[in-house]
Amino acid sequence: MAVGHPLFAHLRFDRVVADTREPLDDLADILGYRFGRMSILREALHHPSAVPVGGDWIHGYERLEFLGDRVLGLVMADLLLHSFPDEDEGALSRRFVALVRREALVRVAEKIGLGAYLTLSAGEEEAGGRGNAAVLADSCEAVIAALYLDGGLDAARSFIHRHWTPLMDEDATPPKDAKTALQEWAQGRGKPLPEYQIVAEEGPAHEPEFTIEVRVKGLDPACARGPSKRVAEQAAAAALLDSIDGAGRG
Numbered sequence: 001m002a003v004g005h006p007l008f009a010h011l012r013f014d015r016v017v018a019d020t021r022e023p024l025d026d027l028a029d030i031l032g033y034r035f036g037r038m039s040i041l042r043e044a045l046h047h048p049s050a051v052p053v054g055g056d057w058i059h060g061y062e063r064l065e066f067l068g069d070r071v072l073g074l075v076m077a078d079l080l081l082h083s084f085p086d087e088d089e090g091a092l093s094r095r096f097v098a099l100v101r102r103e104a105l106v107r108v109a110e111k112i113g114l115g116a117y118l119t120l121s122a123g124e125e126e127a128g129g130r131g132n133a134a135v136l137a138d139s140c141e142a143v144i145a146a147l148y149l150d151g152g153l154d155a156a157r158s159f160i161h162r163h164w165t166p167l168m169d170e171d172a173t174p175p176k177d178a179k180t181a182l183q184e185w186a187q188g189r190g191k192p193l194p195e196y197q198i199v200a201e202e203g204p205a206h207e208p209e210f211t212i213e214v215r216v217k218g219l220d221p222a223c224a225r226g227p228s229k230r231v232a233e234q235a236a237a238a239a240l241l242d243s244i245d246g247a248g249r250g
Contacts, residue, residue, distance in 0.1 A: 027117045032162065033147055033155050040064075040150050042119075044142035047129060049121035061142035064149075068141030071148045072100055075160045083168065091174040097234045098175040099164055102242045105137035108163045114139060178237035182216070185244065191217050194240075196233050199223060212236045219244070 024042065028035055035041050048060030076099050080092050087095075098104065109115065115130035118139060129135050148156040182194050200211040212232035215221045222240035226232030 064142035068145035109136035
């Protein structure tokens with residue numbers, strides 16, 4: 001009997017449904033957004049080491065990570081401004097740095113099971129890339145960018161609000177200043193105080209962007225950007241603290 005016979009119609013239908021649903025559809029459900037261009041989400045999940053020369057995703061997720069970092073920053077700044085109307089810039093800045101740093105991104109990535117959907121090279125897979133904090137944080141930022149590019153700011157904002165609001169609500173008081181925390185860490189180990197240096201100053205006078213490098217003796221330096229020297233210094237200190245935590249230094 002031919003496969004196209006009406007008696008087999010339900011079997012063909014079931015098989016088509018099973019075949020047309022991709023693993024990334026499950027991730028889209030978790031993200032709470034249906035992509036019109038799934039290729040953007042695929043790119044956000046491609047580790048640079050897994051991208052073939054001349055392939056469809058020659059950049060991997062790095063370019064999207066660049067955009068996602070800024071979308072997250074904009075949405076978080078707006079959310080904090082409205083959530084804490086009585087706090088000054090210093091308190092808001094400390095909350096902001098804590099919520100956009102690697103630790104927060106990793107927590108969200110782990111919560112949604114992002115590592116399972118990454119495309120990695122064999123070497124990165126063997127090295128434990130699916131659980132690597134840097135990979136998870138970078139790909140989470142790339143996913144935010146994918147949401148923004150495909151669905152606009154509303155799609156990205158919805159995802160960020162859903163997953164970052166619980167983190168924001170964990171502490172009633174602003175977290176410790178990152179510069180203070182780094183200074184206390186250095187002093188507690190008999191090291192000289194951290195040194196901050198302006199590496200670059202870009203943008204027009206009314207909208208500058210500073211890149212600050214912070215150095216602590218015995219550690220690799222860390223850099224970060226911000227719309228003011230103070231914000232950039234805080235972000236650089238937070239980045240160095242992240243590297244300290246990641247290296248498991250006592």
